[in-house]
Amino acid sequence: MKISKPKLHLTERTKYYIRSLIFLAVAAILLTWFLEYRYYIHDVCRAWDFVIGSPAPFFYNVFLMWLMLLFFWAIFEKPGTATGAMWIAIIILTYVHIQKYNSRGYPLLPEDFQLASEASSLSKFVSADSIVRLIIAIILVVVLTILFNRMLAKKLRLNYRNPSPSFAKRHQLLMRLVILVISGLGFFAATDFARHNDGSRYEDIFLGTHFTAWNQNRNYSDNGFILGFLYNLQKLELSEPDKYSESKILTLRDEYQNRAEKENANRKAAEDEDVSVVIILNESFFDPAVKNGEAEFEKFYPHTGGDITPNLHKIMQDYPSGYMYTLDYGGGTANIEFETFTSLTNYWINSVPYTALLPKSGDIPSIAQTYKKRGYETVAIHPYNGGMYKRNIALANEGFENFITDIEMKYQEKEGNSEYINDESAYKETLDVLKSSDKNQIVGLITMQNHTPYHPWIYEETEFAVTNEDISDDRKNEIATYYQYLHNSDKYLGDFIEEVEKLEKKVVVLFYGDHSAGLFEVTNDNDDKTVRTLSRLMPYFIYTNFDAGITTKYLPTTTPNCMVNTMYNALNWKKDPIYYLVDDVCSAEPILTATFIEERQLSAAETLHDYELLTYDLLGGKKYWMSK
Helix, strand or coil: CCCCCCCCCHHHHHHHHHHHHHHHHHHHHHHHHHHHHCCCCCCHHHHHHHHCCCHHHHHHHHHHHHHHHHHHHHHHCHHHHHHHHHHHHHEEEEEEHHHHHHHHHHCCCCHHHHHHHHHHHHHHHHCHHHHHHHHHHHHHHHHHHHHHHHHHHHHHCCCCCCCHHHHHHHHHHHHHHHHHHHHHHHHHHHHHHHHCCCEEEEEEECCCCECCCHHHHHHHHHHHHHHHHHHHHHHHHHCCCCCCCCHHHHHHHHHHHHHHHHHHHHHHHCCCCEEEEEEEEECCCCCCCCEEEEEEEHHCCEHHHHHHHHHHHHHHCCCCCEEECCCCCCCCHHHHHHHHCCCCCCCCCCCCCCHHHHHHHCCCCCCCHHHHHHCCEEEEEECCCHHHHHHHHHHHHHHCCCCCCCCCCCCEEECCCCCCCCCHHHHHHHHHHHHHCCEEEEEEEEECCCCCCCCCCCCCCCCCCCCCCCCCCCHHHHHHHHHHHHHHHHHHHHHHHHHHHCCCCCEEEEEECCCCCCCCHHHHHCCCCHHHHCEEEEEEEECCCCCCCCCEEEEECCCCCHHHHHHHHHHHHHHCCCHHHHHHHHHHHHCCHHHHHHHCCCCHHHHHHHHHHHHHHCCCCCCCHHHH
């Protein structure tokens, strides 16, 4: 007698869940590939190179995508709807990434979402056509999802319904809750690395890969968009440093107060000499003739038309000058501005202090606070929306009592067909402020003329053409527009210095460019660090319309946190205690930014840890430094 094996009978409910899990696994693979395809800005070959060349990171990204799809499935009930929702989320997320990458050459980071409140202002930097295409794509996915759900119900029977309505409702709610909890906990456990890394380099033996903080393009390319993005979540937290305490900060303050009392005895007071100070952050002002050792920028981007910034070169020849190593490439103005005015650093913050920290910090030390206490008028000028990066709050907390934006400016001239007020108008506004009062003043000017985008139609004609053949014609046209911006900005700078020279009021001008345009992949993505640095060296100088007794000609290459202190030292001015700490920091690490330090260890100097403690105390701690 033949004994038949018992057959495994699966209920329709079980079959529904198995089919759904398999369907979502396939969807996770396709969506992860689509995400990488969008990350590489529609480059199919590079997306496949990542899949084939880094299978472990790719499939870990797939696993995380699958967990997210399970989470969406628990919310929307239908696997087709969950896939559609994730598809739309990817389209929106990567749209923002593409816009950022096209203007700055840098991927989307978690910190960028701190600018969500600035969406209306940021939208002005993208084309209307791209927004229309985004909306059409979302509508198309919604329609496809509806059709797809119908097909899934018919072909794959992914629409299980229990014949008992009351039981079905209880069962479905219970299972959705279980899936929600399991997927959520699974995602939390699988992304533990994002909450436990040192912020610089994290080795993952299981995946056979590593994460690199100083080069996010490499980080995302090596690990995929999801893992690269999650790795940077840790940096949003302003963690309390070791040994932070009230007694430590007060001891540190006493130490530098004593030092200030001793060393200030041999320095001059700016207020006693009736000197006003103008600090100019010139948006995207770059010197295309910059050199770094044997590397010359113009060898990588040769051009016609002669010297693009002749006035800058004349000023730098006649007055103390140097180059600032910028914190970022193609953007990051608010972070650079923050470091300049406060002399604090973003090195341990890795966030956007203007939007994330300063709005709730209250008053913090800055050059404006220093001289406001000494009777100076403090005025900030920015020819754009004052709410952008929450400057209206941040600058007030830095001590600027008056803030002149595009709305209040008397001069409104724009550059060519650009929508931005040009530097000529910004400088005229600054001159009017200087002439408006006999009092000493601190004026902080943040210009807008040279800001992205660099459309070829902004100028009817351009004087400079890039001649190398290893970049596209579209990129050449963008660079030609950018060079014309720089050339005109340079002319306005020369005119401004001539007008300041005529003033009866004594004026010191600290001028610098904040970053280059994000147009120079040939240098910025170069394997040679000496060449990469070319895209990050910004000119700065100290000009005075009187004999200030400056004996130094060449200013150190440094980051923005050191520039005001460099000015104090060049002028031999009395300084607040905090600047004596900055003195020590700038000696130990004159260039304090991850893209320069890369994988080497930070200097072990105790003063750097003190600086980290102070930065935390003022921005995230109890502000013991400012207590009475």
